[in-house]
Amino acid sequence: QQQVKQSPQSLIVQKGGISIINCAYENTAFDYFPWYQQFPGKGPALLIAIRPDVSEKKEGRFTISFNKSAKQFSLHIMDSQPGDSATYFCAAMGDNYGQNFVFGPGTRLSVLP
Amino acid sequence: SAVISQKPSRDICQRGTSLTIQCQVDSQVTMMFWYRQQPGQSLTLIATANQGSEATYESGFVIDKFPISRPNLTFSTLTVSNLSPEDSSIYLCSVRSRDGRLLSGYTFGSGTRLTVV
Numbered sequence A: 001q002q003q004v005k006q007s008p009q010s011l012i013v014q015k016g017g018i019s020i021i022n023c024a025y026e027n028t029a030f031d032y033f034p035w036y037q038q039f040p041g042k043g044p045a046l047l048i049a050i051r052p053d054v055s056e057k058k059e060g061r062f063t064i065s066f067n068k069s070a071k072q073f074s075l076h077i078m079d080s081q082p083g084d085s086a087t088y089f090c091a092a093m094g095d096n097y098g099q100n101f102v103f104g105p106g107t108r109l110s111v112l113p
Numbered sequence B: 001s002a003v004i005s006q007k008p009s010r011d012i013c014q015r016g017t018s019l020t021i022q023c024q025v026d027s028q029v030t031m032m033f034w035y036r037q038q039p040g041q042s043l044t045l046i047a048t049a050n051q052g053s054e055a056t057y058e059s060g061f062v063i064d065k066f067p068i069s070r071p072n073l074t075f076s077t078l079t080v081s082n083l084s085p086e087d088s089s090i091y092l093c094s095v096r097s098r099d100g101r102l103l104s105g106y107t108f109g110s111g112t113r114l115t116v117v
Helices: none
Strands: A004-007 A010-014 A019-025 A033-038 A045-050 A056-059 A062-067 A072-077 A086-092 A107-112 B004-007 B010-013 B019-025 B031-037 B043-050 B068-072 B075-080 B089-099 B102-108 B112-116
Touching (some): A004 A086, A019 A086, A045 B102, A072 A086, B019 B031, B019 B112
Parallel strands (some): A010 A107
Antiparallel strands (some): A033 A086, A062 A072, B004 B019, B031 B043, B031 B089, B068 B075, B089 B112
């Protein structure tokens, strides 16, 4: 199965709150799990990524939590800011150059001031 | 990671015409990828463009509608032909980066927003 499921579809958070977006995959061959941030009118930009040899990766206010046995990973945005308002896509891929990305359907995050 | 320049950034085209989108990368890459993002949707891979060979198209996408050129290792074009309003989307080119010896994520161009009237 190549599908990546993502939830919620949309999320509204108050400034300073924690935003949590969840993704689940089925293909155990996947070994690279990035999150992309996309602002209106722009292409997606790589935000943070994790490989399955670690359970958590943190970069500033952004943290990925990875559960290999459950085949799930999540993005946590701490101290959410209005500037974080964007659409977030999780994705999964294997470490084979010929393999393509599988994107989640996206989560539209709105952070209220 | 690679820097991708994509143009035009947006265009409004008449039904039945074609639009060619250019993608320039600041480094040599084996594969370049073309994606479509319909309004409010996720990204869908159109095709993979290899230098010196024909592009590989995903299910639902055909060469007659989306011809691709890849004349060298830093440049590619995607043409969207015989435009209809259903082609109104954002089109993105991308390349895959490396993190040392491992492959890492895709870098995307800023996209071309196409509106067909």
